[in-house]
Amino acid sequence: MTIKEQCINATKELVEIAKLQAGDIFVVGCSTSEVVGSKIGTNSDPDTAEQIFEGIYSVLKPLGIYIAIQCCEHLNRAIVTERKAVLGAERVNVVPQKKAGGSLATVAYSRLEEPVVLEQIKADAGMDIGSTLIGMHLKSVAVPVRLSVNKIGEASLVCARVRPKFIGGERAIYNKDLM
Numbered sequence: 001m002t003i004k005e006q007c008i009n010a011t012k013e014l015v016e017i018a019k020l021q022a023g024d025i026f027v028v029g030c031s032t033s034e035v036v037g038s039k040i041g042t043n044s045d046p047d048t049a050e051q052i053f054e055g056i057y058s059v060l061k062p063l064g065i066y067i068a069i070q071c072c073e074h075l076n077r078a079i080v081t082e083r084k085a086v087l088g089a090e091r092v093n094v095v096p097q098k099k100a101g102g103s104l105a106t107v108a109y110s111r112l113e114e115p116v117v118l119e120q121i122k123a124d125a126g127m128d129i130g131s132t133l134i135g136m137h138l139k140s141v142a143v144p145v146r147l148s149v150n151k152i153g154e155a156s157l158v159c160a161r162v163r164p165k166f167i168g169g170e171r172a173i174y175n176k177d178l179m
Contacts, residue, residue: 003035003048003153007055010127010149010157015059017145018125018161022064025085027123027137028056029070029077030104034130035153041072049103052129052152053111067112068121070134072102079121079137080105083114091116124162130155138162 001009011026020026030052033043053069060067066085071078075094078101094117096105109115122139129152135142139162150157164178 004051004055006152007052011056011059013147014159020065024124025066027068027126029128029132029134031130032103034155037154044098044103046103049107053107069105069108071105074100079118080108082112083116126160128158
């Protein structure tokens with residue numbers, strides 16, 4: 001199975017499990033170095049990034065779900081997304097590059113209709129390809145999700161969805177559809 005096909009399958013599965021809908025935000029952190037079998041941060045690969053972006057975006061865009069790509073640590077894990085996903089959010093001024101932002105963020109910045117970069121976002125679900133630590137960009141409360149796809153290329157795949165916080169005490173009743 002190709003990297004693009006792995007991304008398509010994983011994205012479809014996570015969208016279904018997380019019950020995502022139009023307007024939700026799907027964050028992706030990715031080390032293309034890890035995907036091609038190298039150590040994180042050592043072998044950024046734009047061609048691999050293209051396959052990953054196309055696979056994930058081809059599932060999300062028709063559903064009206066916004067993609068948010070996490071930059072690498074050289075840009076403090078900033079986020080590339082579409083302006084309409086974050087109207088009114090405070091933007092930062094940087095253009096991701098292969099070695100400062102990472103290959104996937106660079107591809108996203110070039111492919112999204114009206115890209116913006118933010119310092120942070122609070123997404124509804126996320127995909128971490130190659131141990132890039134996306135937790136800071138998920139809403140509370142993050143819930144781990146195990147998919148049938150557990151690797152993209154050579155990189156480990158860890159996913160999460162979010163649920164609303166439980167409030168109240170022993171008398172509280174919770175909506176099972178939100179769990």
